[in-house]
Amino acid sequence: MSKPFNNYTHSYFAYLQIEKNSSVHTVKNYREDLEQFFMFMNEQHIEKLTDVTHQDTRLYLTKLHEKKMARASVSRKVSALRGFYRYLMRESIVDENPFLNVHRPKGARKLPSFFYEEEMNELFETVQEADELSIRNKALLEVMYGTGIRVSECAGLELKDIDFDLGVILVHGKGGNERYVPFGSFAAEAVEVYVKSSRTSLMKNTDHSILFVNFRGGPLTAGGIRHILTGLMEKASLSGKIHPHMLRHTFATHLLNNGADMRTVQELLGHASLSSTQMYTHVTKEYLQKTYMNHHPRA
Structure with missing residues (x-):
């Protein structure tokens, strides 16, 4: 981690683990996201976190897109940096969050692969x-x-x-x-x-x-x-x-195909929100259509 920001990041990651109960995997990804942004700051000769402007954030996103980075990865980086600045504001280290109004690109959600x-x-x-x-x-x-x-x-x-x-x-x-x-x-x-x-x-x-x-x-x-x-x-x-994860996808898909309700599947999977579970409805619709086309005499 870049030396000028070590104190801030150390306390931030402690905050994520202790107060936010973030997983080790999430903290690892956020650490890499912050390190990458600090490298960008160094390239742009931005010495202080308080000097980052909304224009700087837009330039940073442009550079990420130029690297053809996946939209989901860009979205996570924006989330990591927005959360970092939110923490800095809470600790009165900065007055504004330059990532507050930055648009998070929504990637096209891929249908999960599963076994029949x-x-x-x-x-x-x-x-x-x-x-x-x-x-x-x-x-x-x-x-x-x-x-x-x-x-x-x-x-x-x-x-x-x-x-x-x-x-x-x-x-x-x-x-x-x-x-x-x-x-x-x-x-x-x-x-x-x-x-x-x-x-x-x-x-x-x-x-x-x-x-x-x-x-x-x-x-x-x-x-x-x-x-x-x-x-x-x-x-x-x-x-x-x-x-x-294919076995996890298969578990959820087979439950829904056999009549399980969405809320129950959400609980079983441990999803925090129903939106994470709803992607399986697209798979089951595809399954139903395939079954119809294969078996209905007028399909």
Whole structure:
């Protein structure tokens, strides 16, 4: 971080983590966003945060667009800088927020990729063997598809978070938020088998409470989960690229396709606002249209 602004940014990030309960991922992105803006200030010979004007912010956005940066990334940078200046105003460090009236570009929301039920069946066929890693991978796949949790949430699950009697998982979500998510009989059976046999064997001489472990017995990371899922997709000979969020998208899409209401899906996904969940309605409409075209005699 640029030396002249170290004191401000240090206290700002502490504020984000402690008072705003921002995730580590959000703080990391905002840190990079501020660093990039400070580099711009240096290039423009702007020495003080109080010297930044609305014209400077417009020039900065122009430079971002010239780099062909995605609109969603530009929007996040504007949000990060607006929040930073809002904090500086609260601390009486600056009098005005030059980013207050800056337009945040809205990117075209891409429809989420998801698996059809037949494709999910193909994925599950790849984890039917009785070796330790297949048993673990089956439990991993059942949990992610059966609950729709984020990969980071899955990587952070502990044994104590699983309540087999009530059939729920305590999920530690973004910003320190927690929620209970139900899981079905398939996931329950797969996790029980994994915990009693495979996990115990994989743990070797390690000792920790994380649910999913790697082949050395250590906690399975988000990157490790991504690697496993990529391998399963290749094994199933499915086309395209897989990413952990596809299982989350599939979870939500299949629920809506089978009649679940939007508010319930929002709660299960841990979305702060309904607008984040509404993108799945476009997917389900596409699914319904495809089903109609394939099966109606007058389509």
